[in-house]
Amino acid sequence: MDYLVRFSQSHETFRLPELESLAVIEGIVMKSPFCIVHLPSDDAAKRLIRRSILVQSIHALWGSGPDLAAVHAAVHATTPHLWAQYLTCPFKFTIDSYQGSRTAEDKVRIINSFAYLGFAGPIRMRDPDEEFTLFEDWEFNSTPLGIPDPKHYYFGRYLGSGARDLPKVLDLKKRRYISTTSMDAELALVTANIALAAPGKLMYDPFVGTGSFPIACAQFGAVTFGSDIDGRSIRGDEKRKTLRGNFEQYGLLGGLGGMFTADLTNSPIRRADLRYDGDGVTGRLFDGIVCDPPYGVREGLRVLGVRDPEKSPWVIPKGKVMYKDPDFIPPRKPYSFLAMLDDILQFSAQTLVDGGRLSFWMPTANDENQEIAVPTHPYLEVVSVCTQVFNKWSRRLITYRRIPDKEVDPEAMKAREVATPVGKSADELNPFRKAYFNKFETADGSSDDAS
Amino acid sequence: MKVLTLNFLTCAVKTCKSSSDSFPLHPKDAELVSDDVELNPQLLVNLLPRIDWKALRTTSTELGFPELPEQPPTAEELEADEKMLKDLHTLLVETQMNEGKLVCGHCGHEYAVREGIANFLLPSHLV
Ligand SMILES: C[S@@+](CC[C@H](N)C(=O)[O-])C[C@H]1O[C@@H](n2cnc3c(N)ncnc32)[C@H](O)[C@@H]1O
Numbered sequence: 258m259d260y261l262v263r264f265s266q267s268h269e270t271f272r273l274p275e276l277e278s279l280a281v282i283e284g285i286v287m288k289s290p291f292c293i294v295h296l297p298s299d300d301a302a303k304r305l306i307r308r309s310i311l312v313q314s315i316h317a318l319w320g321s322g323p324d325l326a327a328v329h330a331a332v333h334a335t336t337p338h339l340w341a342q343y344l345t346c347p348f349k350f351t352i353d354s355y356q357g358s359r360t361a362e363d364k365v366r367i368i369n370s371f372a373y374l375g376f377a378g379p380i381r382m383r384d385p386d387e388e389f390t391l392f393e394d395w396e397f398n399s400t401p402l403g404i405p406d407p408k409h410y411y412f413g414r415y416l417g418s419g420a421r422d423l424p425k426v427l428d429l430k431k432r433r434y435i436s437t438t439s440m441d442a443e444l445a446l447v448t449a450n451i452a453l454a455a456p457g458k459l460m461y462d463p464f465v466g467t468g469s470f471p472i473a474c475a476q477f478g479a480v481t482f483g484s485d486i487d488g489r490s491i492r493g494d495e496k497r498k499t500l501r502g503n504f505e506q507y508g509l510l511g512g513l514g515g516m517f518t519a520d521l522t523n524s525p526i527r528r529a530d531l532r533y534d535g536d537g538v539t540g541r542l543f544d545g546i547v548c549d550p551p552y553g554v555r556e557g558l559r560v561l562g563v564r565d566p567e568k569s570p571w572v573i574p575k576g577k578v579m580y581k582d583p584d585f586i587p588p589r590k591p592y593s594f595l596a597m598l599d600d601i602l603q604f605s606a607q608t609l610v611d612g613g614r615l616s617f618w619m620p621t622a623n624d625e626n627q628e629i630a631v632p633t634h635p636y637l638e639v640v641s642v643c644t645q646v647f648n649k650w651s652r653r654l655i656t657y658r659r660i661p662d663k664e665v666d667p668e669a670m671k672a673r674e675v676a677t678p679v680g681k682s683a684d685e686l687n688p689f690r691k692a693y694f695n696k697f698e699t700a701d702g703s704s705d706d707a708s
Numbered sequence: 709m710k711v712l713t714l715n716f717l718t719c720a721v722k723t724c725k726s727s728s729d730s731f732p733l734h735p736k737d738a739e740l741v742s743d744d745v746e747l748n749p750q751l752l753v754n755l756l757p758r759i760d761w762k763a764l765r766t767t768s769t770e771l772g773f774p775e776l777p778e779q780p781p782t783a784e785e786l787e788a789d790e791k792m793l794k795d796l797h798t799l800l801v802e803t804q805m806n807e808g809k810l811v812c813g814h815c816g817h818e819y820a821v822r823e824g825i826a827n828f829l830l831p832s833h834l835v
Contacts, residue, residue, distance in 0.1 A: 510745070511745040511748075514713055519829065520829065523828070523830055525819075579831070587829045587830060588831075
């Protein structure tokens with residue numbers, strides 16, 4: 258049967274990738290990539306969207322068309338065998354007008370045109386057993402333009418809703434411990450969906466900060482790991498406002514696997530060299546890696562090490578003497594953003610199981626000439642690229658799938674080894690940082706703050 | 709930090725990566741705590757192929773847990789063995805290392821663990 262998915266009006270480029278990811282999680286085959294999807298059953302339809310952040314509801318589609326006559330014809334042609342089940346139950350009939358509106362009389366007239374269905378049960382506005390909805394898709398601005406009718410109608414029986422309430426549950430405004438770079442709850446949850454977080458799965462965030470992504474993944478039942486070069490971001494105030502405290506607040510401690518202080522470029526995570534004949538699991542640890550890497554705009558991107566050992570010859574000997582002191586802060590050097598992205602891809606190729614996903618956020622300028630290309634890796638296939646647009650810059654959520662070793666092109670690996678960029682200066686290889694300061698720095702410096 | 713995490717962590721020093729002595733890290737002065745977590749067989753079965761069993765046996769013994777069998781169970785064996793599920797759940801998922809050190813068996817470097825958070829930052833002569 259066909260089902261109508263009613264999306265919410267936010268984050269448009271994320272909606273289909275989210276829905277397609279949920280189809281993977283539920284093992285449901287979805288034929289059409291559009292809002293009308295063909296699914297095996299009502300049950301599959303409900304399951305498909307039950308944890309969707311960007312779908313409002315799903316409906317069994319009884320008929321659709323450019324005008325009401327076409328809708329009625331479709332309902333007559335395909336659904337009479339279904340009507341008998343709903344003759345006596347309490348029900349509700351609504352009109353959902355997108356970008357348009359109807360007078361009350363109009364609505365009654367339209368609803369009455371469905372009288373032939375023969376539903377004689379009590380009408381109940383609250384908690385009906387069944388809900389039938391006529392969706393109207395109007396032209397943008399149709400009311401001021403005086404457009405009399407919608408461009409399309411869909412009529413269907415309500416089956417279930419998405420998880421639009423979850424962003425409120427994890428709302429940053431009510432979270433114990435956040436920082437300026439905490440990811441907002443809605444997008445963290447969408448990211449978790451797209452990365453296929455699910456019960457029993459293992460997810461990792463190598464730039465964990467205050468833990469927004471692990472929390473979202475744990476909310477969907479995953480066990481989560483995270484690390485950050487800045488241990489203070491994990492510890493918070495070491496009392497109530499800590500990353501662990503956030504998990505506690507939401508009753509998610511079972512999903513808190515382990516958090517530690519580490520630099521991604523000197524990671525303690527166990528991993529083996531890439532090969533062409535692995536079994537797809539052994540030696541790999543994670544089902545998903547989700548993160549918002551540091552862009553290096555404000556402070557510049559840093560990793561462990563000394564920039565120029567000759568210019569500051571005392572740094573290394575001092576470290577040798579001091580490093581066991583619990584208060585010793587290891588030196589850091591500037592690092593390039595592109596090299597860091599490449600490190601993330603390489604790390605993910607090594608640690609994700611076959612079919613496991615890497616989803617990360619990346620900023621880019623809106624100006625096409627300054628756009629940063631989607632990074633590639635022979636072991637990772639791009640699944641989706643979603644864009645959230647701000648005034649002068651955008652950020653993209655890029656998602657990859659770890660492909661089986663056997664499908665990897667060894668030639669592409671060889672080419673990569675030759676071409677891998679290694680950057681020293683923070684500016685030189687950080688096109689986003691450069692663009693940020695040169696071109697789209699706002700005059701008052703207030704809007705569009707990247708971090 | 710769940711004990712499971714110890715099975716994923718090796719010495720961060722690059723020159724140690726090639727040595728088999730750098731994994732697993734050895735807990736020292738470990739203070740363990742336990743969280744009540746509902747048993748999830750699906751998680752344990754999912755974990756099985758990713759766990760380095762030999763390393764887990766070492767960690768289990770070093771933390772004072774009963775000795776694990778020499779060979780890991782297969783997924784089917786694990787699903788059917790309630791005691792094994794329970795034991796692995798207690799060790800890997802419920803038990804946490806809260807304080808202490810993790811020591812590399814190759815270079816001897818000690819990584820401090822405070823309030824469940826291990827610190828793997830290295831001084832410049834080791835990166
Ligand atoms: C954009 S923030 C991520 C915020 C996080 N998603 C949250 O919800 O709080 C980037 C994080 O990367 C960390 N970071 C910077 N350089 C790093 C490195 N070399 N290795 C690991 N983490 C690093 C920063 O300390 C910062 O917490």
